Amino acid sequence: MKNKILKYSTIVLALVFLLSTVNCTGRKNSKKRLGVMLWAAAEQQPLWKRIKKDFEKKHTNIQIQYYMSSWRGYKDKLLTRLSAENENIDLVKVPNLGDLASRDVLVDLKPYFNGNDLPRQDAFLAKAIDRVTVNKRILAFPYGIDSDVFIINKDIFNKRGVDIPQGNYTFAKFKLMVKKLSSGSDKPGSKKIYGFGMDVHPSRYIPLIKSMGGSIYNPKTKRVNFDTPETRKVLKMLYNFIENGYMPPLDNDMGGTVNIFQQGSLAIFLSGKYLIPELHNVVPFKWDVMRTPSAPGVTPVTSAQEASFGVVKTTKKLKAALSFLKFICSDQGYKQLIRSGEYTPAIKEKLYSEDFLKQGSGKNKIFIDNYLNAEKFFYEYHKSNKEIEECFNSEVWSYLLMQKGGLDQFIHNVNKKLSEFYKIKK
Numbered sequence: 001m002k003n004k005i006l007k008y009s010t011i012v013l014a015l016v017f018l019l020s021t022v023n024c025t026g027r028k029n030s031k032k033r034l035g036v037m038l039w040a041a042a043e044q045q046p047l048w049k050r051i052k053k054d055f056e057k058k059h060t061n062i063q064i065q066y067y068m069s070s071w072r073g074y075k076d077k078l079l080t081r082l083s084a085e086n087e088n089i090d091l092v093k094v095p096n097l098g099d100l101a102s103r104d105v106l107v108d109l110k111p112y113f114n115g116n117d118l119p120r121q122d123a124f125l126a127k128a129i130d131r132v133t134v135n136k137r138i139l140a141f142p143y144g145i146d147s148d149v150f151i152i153n154k155d156i157f158n159k160r161g162v163d164i165p166q167g168n169y170t171f172a173k174f175k176l177m178v179k180k181l182s183s184g185s186d187k188p189g190s191k192k193i194y195g196f197g198m199d200v201h202p203s204r205y206i207p208l209i210k211s212m213g214g215s216i217y218n219p220k221t222k223r224v225n226f227d228t229p230e231t232r233k234v235l236k237m238l239y240n241f242i243e244n245g246y247m248p249p250l251d252n253d254m255g256g257t258v259n260i261f262q263q264g265s266l267a268i269f270l271s272g273k274y275l276i277p278e279l280h281n282v283v284p285f286k287w288d289v290m291r292t293p294s295a296p297g298v299t300p301v302t303s304a305q306e307a308s309f310g311v312v313k314t315t316k317k318l319k320a321a322l323s324f325l326k327f328i329c330s331d332q333g334y335k336q337l338i339r340s341g342e343y344t345p346a347i348k349e350k351l352y353s354e355d356f357l358k359q360g361s362g363k364n365k366i367f368i369d370n371y372l373n374a375e376k377f378f379y380e381y382h383k384s385n386k387e388i389e390e391c392f393n394s395e396v397w398s399y400l401l402m403q404k405g406g407l408d409q410f411i412h413n414v415n416k417k418l419s420e421f422y423k424i425k426k
Contacts, residue, residue, distance in 0.1 A: 304374030
């Protein structure tokens with residue numbers, strides 16, 4: 001009898017252990033894993049790890065799985081994963097909305113801007129919502145805004161006795177500043193200083209043309225025209241900067257224009273707010289930001305971007321994805337984003353709060369003004385057509401770097417390519 005009781009007790013204990021194990025395992029696997037793909041440099045990754053920690057603490061049933069990549073090659077990796085309908089990816093940081101919109105891979109978020117799933121649409125800057133809207137569908141969630149700005153090395157300004165403009169200033173003054181800020185390296189032990197530097201990308205030089213009072217896009221004909229007086233002036237100015245040694249060669253072997261600036265060899269760098277975290281941690285000099293130049297009576301213009309996430313259509317965790325987006329722009333999420341120095345809120349209440357505007361000794365006000373005045377890149381008018389961007393980049397590269405053929409030949413080459421492109425479009 002005792003043996004039977006012992007036998008049954010052993011069986012009961014085994015069953016209890018088995019059930020408890022299954023229960024524990026069930027609890028462990030009950031967490032939803034949310035796959036988030038984004039680009040993040042080494043100095044940006046701690047920010048997203050903090051956001052993950054805070055989010056999971058609040059949403060105990062969701063686990064974030066990041067798929068991080070550097071900016072270089074990110075878009076190609078993203079498109080490869082999306083074309084394979086990778087079920088591990090639920091949310092993606094959007095590199096170029098046009099590429100994703102043309103592939104129809106993102107969820108229309110418009111129905112979810114209702115105050116419950118996501119904040120109400122009118123809580124955001126209208127421009128931010130407009131710029132992530134394609135054919136009346138809101139295809140991305142704009143949690144942050146960005147604009148280009150002149151980031152300056154204050155030490156060089158002080159050493160060369162150049163005042164930092166506090167308001168609008170002309171291109172004539174800008175050219176004199178660049179000349180005065182530049183210095184040669186002909187003396188033994190002296191350091192070459194460039195007055196101005198930028199990357200050759202449409203988002204950099206197209207807004208300068210707009211600030212000159214011109215435009216390369218005709219909204220009536222819906223065509224791009226590069227043969228305008230303002231375009232010629234801007235490209236001639238950049239050409240002369242390089243020719244006179246005021247601007248680093250575009251094929252420089254010094255690690256790129258960013259590195260030249262970080263090493264203290266560049267006075268004015270046309271770049272975006274994404275660079276700010278690096279400046280806090282890397283540069284050995286005092287830095288600041290200032291407005292870009294403009295023609296008399298013209299509002300200075302730079303390019304604008306949105307920091308945004310899109311929800312992938314193949315996701316089976318829509319509610320979890322929406323909760324992550326909502327968390328990013330909550331008080332807790334924005335606290336992390338703003339503290340990093342990289343992001344400007346897209347939600348008006350946070351953007352115009354006294355706390356945010358006071359940060360950075362007025363730097364944030366300049367970023368906001370630049371964003372609101374920003375010119376859309378020309379390829380945003382042709383959202384799925386990389387050909388136009390590549391057409392201009394190749395020709396600008398040839399003109400500014402190789403200094404081949406002169407300005408007239410450059411204009412001729414670009415217009416010829418555009419003519420061929422529009423003929424194909426018909």
